Amino acid sequence: MQVPAQFEYERATSVAHAVDLLVKYNGAGRVIAGGHSLIPMMKLRLARPEVLIDINEVGELAGIVRDGDELRIGALVRHNELLDSAEAAQLFPILVDAERVIADPIVRNRGTVGGSLCQADPSEDLSAAFSALRADAVIQGPQIRRTVPIRDFFVGPYETVVGPDELLVELRVPVRPGSGSAFVKVSRRAGDWAVGAVGAAVWLAGDVITEIGIGLSALGAQNFVAVEAEDFLRGRVVSAEAFAEAGRIAAEHCDPPVDQRGPADYKRHLAATLVARSLTLASHRAGREV
């Protein structure tokens, strides 16, 4: 029978209050946002928090706003809000591509951007997407508010730099000219986690790639990124050959887990295929066909 073990419940009213509660319970408290990852784990008793600290009413964590040359996405933004955001769609189509294939409308109605990143599931699509965009994570602790590049955010599977008394507040995505981005995913069925997924962001000056981000999900890439493939492409002219080579490099450097979604050889092949495809689409969106 899937029912959680006993727990206490607290409702936070502000970021400061949430952090106070985390400090008060000294490691025994756990933040709950949409609950779509945490509650299933509690029902299977893989997680047994003594206290749930509900942040769903913390207004400071909500909203998507353009702030100068950054897009700020609150930790409590629901998947569906991001999916429907015209601002995000225009600046970073990769996010909309990704949201369209994350879970199903029921999960997307409640699940949050912050919860997805803090969960740090190796198959989390947004981890790859924000890594490709080179976003920053803003984290609030009892003393300080710090900013961590998303590429330094993930420590390992289900582990991030967010401490037991800290809260992820928002993501800041840099807005720079000449960009294009895309996300492609292969899953066994709509709503299923990725067999493999890749997000790509390119920044072009003419035909030349000035900056590049390639994020991989479910494919066993260190910190969700294909650094070697990025290094290969930076400074090159966009071309089908270069993108295919980047795919090969990414595939070589990832270490896909073997599970019922597929064997390693298939997933490696998928990495190569999806890297090339996402780059092609991203550069198309940046105005350059290959």
Add this chain to the structure above:
Amino acid sequence: MTADGNGSAFGSRIRKEDARFVRGLGKFVDDVVLPGMLHGAMLRSPMAHARIVSVDVSAALAHPRVKTVITGEMLAERGMAWMPTLSYDQQAVLATDKVRFQGQEVAFVVAEDRYAARDALELIDVEYEPLPAVVDAHQALAPDAPVIRDDRPGQQDNHIFDWESGDAQRVAEVFAEADVVVEQDMLYPRVHPAPLETCGIVADMDPVSGRLTVWSTAQAPHAHRSLYAQLTGIPEHRIRVIANDIGGGFGNKVGVYPGYVCAIVASMITQQPVKWIEDRAENLMSTAFARDYHMRGEIAARSDGTILGLRVRVLADHGAFNATAQPSRYPAGFFGVFTGSYDLQAAHCSVTGVYTNKAPGGVAYSCSFRVTEAVYLVERMVDLLACELDMDPAELRMRNLIRPEQFPYDTATGWRYDSGDYPRALAKLLDMAGYHDLRAEQAAKRERGELMGIGLSFFTEAVGAGPRKHLDMYGFGMADGAELRVHPSGTAVLRVSCMSQGQGHETTFAQLVANELGIGVDEVDVVQGDTDHTPFGVGTYGSRSIAVSGAAAVTVARKVREQARLIAAAMLEADPEDLEWGDGRWYVRGVEGAGHTLAEIARAAHADIDLPDGVDGQLAASTVYNPPNLTFPFGAYLCVVDVDPDTGQVTVRRFVAVDDCGVRINPMIVDGQIHRGLADGIGMALMEHIAFDADGNHLGGSFMDYLLPTALECPSWELGETVTPSPHHPVGAKGIGEAATVGSPAAVVNAVMDALRPCGVRHADMPLTPAAVWRAIQGRALRSDLAIR
């Protein structure tokens, strides 16, 4: 309304039960709440095969909200540690000696609430001594394989049965004459019916009256009652089984599960009602699975495409206990219909059943007693033959289909197909699909290196079991009862022994009666699923409701109509022989428009007119219907897919289905059943399966691992129909509950294989996940019964 009763009550697109379902007001077993009700939770084995050294429940018993903990040892003292299965094997209720599959029942906690029950599971200390597990069915009969069923006296290996059908000698002869023989190994993987409502029970033993009342998810309530009586010693007339609304069954809810027995025992011990509701993982891991047939097919033909014979060898993985729910004399179910819809000279199959360290089951998931496996086999073999002969698969099928004038047709394995017009259905399908245009499109795409596939399947089902002389379940002949009572106002109540799990029996059966009696569908209520209020019968599975219970309903309605004739004759002071039935009235021949309606006759029956001798003052009848033969629904399906060669992803672009289920009583319900079955087919062909790792760990224990298809994987279904009425069913109906599940997987797989033909792929087993398709293209197909490595 016409004289044969075939009137306006048929054909309407209504559903009586929707009013409560769309409001969320259905009453399912988990909605049953009784005063003082306790809650059960099951402790299950984490291991696939292990000896039980000890079970210590003392800490759990010390939990303040725990009432009792039932162990195998306690059940053994009552002679209830084992229960009989529908295949005359025994299954452990709670393990005493060994655990034999992961998820097997070990102990049952009863507590004041479900949270405490779950908490206490963690307080039970079981010491296991692990044993090697038999996971690969092909290794089950190896000389060094561990013997799983050492509880069975004399059992020295993992062999369950050998069964054969057809004429091996004749097959050898036709194979010797053949120009071509094609051979293929194929697996129909282990899948699960996965009803959205899991199994559950509320058991209430009344210590004063000695009566046991059980609310449960039972597709076969009467059979459950008989088994409970046998197991508990409570006399059958003091047991009442009530199945309220059931949220899907598909064969998963035919048998009795250990959790039901434990809840009953718990209620007997505590003298309080006990509820036990399975969770999703428990349902997927421990209850009746389906299929798991490892098949080798061989098909022989002349070079002109005339199919001569078919030979099949099957290894059937039945899991740790042989609990398949099929007619007793058919250990391989109706797999013997594997010659399908084709006129061929000889056929033979042999099936060997084996034990493995997996959950028991085998016959479920709308399989029509293994007709799914049979149809998949023959339809894949015909496609492989078409490839070998380089013939169009539609043309090859058309050439070999049984012709209409050959019915009734005796198959090479001894089945008598009663009726059909197969070429008409196939021609209609090809026409609806625009087959020639599709082939032209495919040719153009192949030129460009794109992978598009067109898959066909033609199936014949054998359902409506069945004549009781040949067919019984656990000793109960497969007949079903019906009782009909017409009240003085002319409204009627029909009581049937079958039990809907969402198929709309309340509507369809009301239509059957309304049609015979000339009253409104709303004027007939249908009672089902309560053993105190319905006649005995073996229940709903194997597409038997319309074929058997539906016939029973028509039979009682006709009996009542004949009673009404006698009463009407008394009212009209006429000779009953001079009366005719029409337009909902009995009238004196020649004076149409006069006479009496059923309501008038019903009132008179209970009033003061003089009734002839031998005529009761009521309109009521009962019957037990024993069908003279099975019914044989059939259909022709076509699926169009696109395959991405780099990712292996399959997209089902179109699905065209022409079904012939005889006369359609409620076309909307028929369409709904077909839609569901087609989605099943996409599920099985592309994503559903249960694999096990080398230790026997179940790899499909949640809906994250066991994938069911969604609307996004399903195209907009294109349905067509032909109608060849069953010659022996009273209204010519044949049954539709499982047709699409049976027929569709082969069409999808054939389509994918057709798409992959340019890559040199001949066959790959279901499910055709992206990884499986890509691996098939690489020439290194995955085995879908074992963990991917």
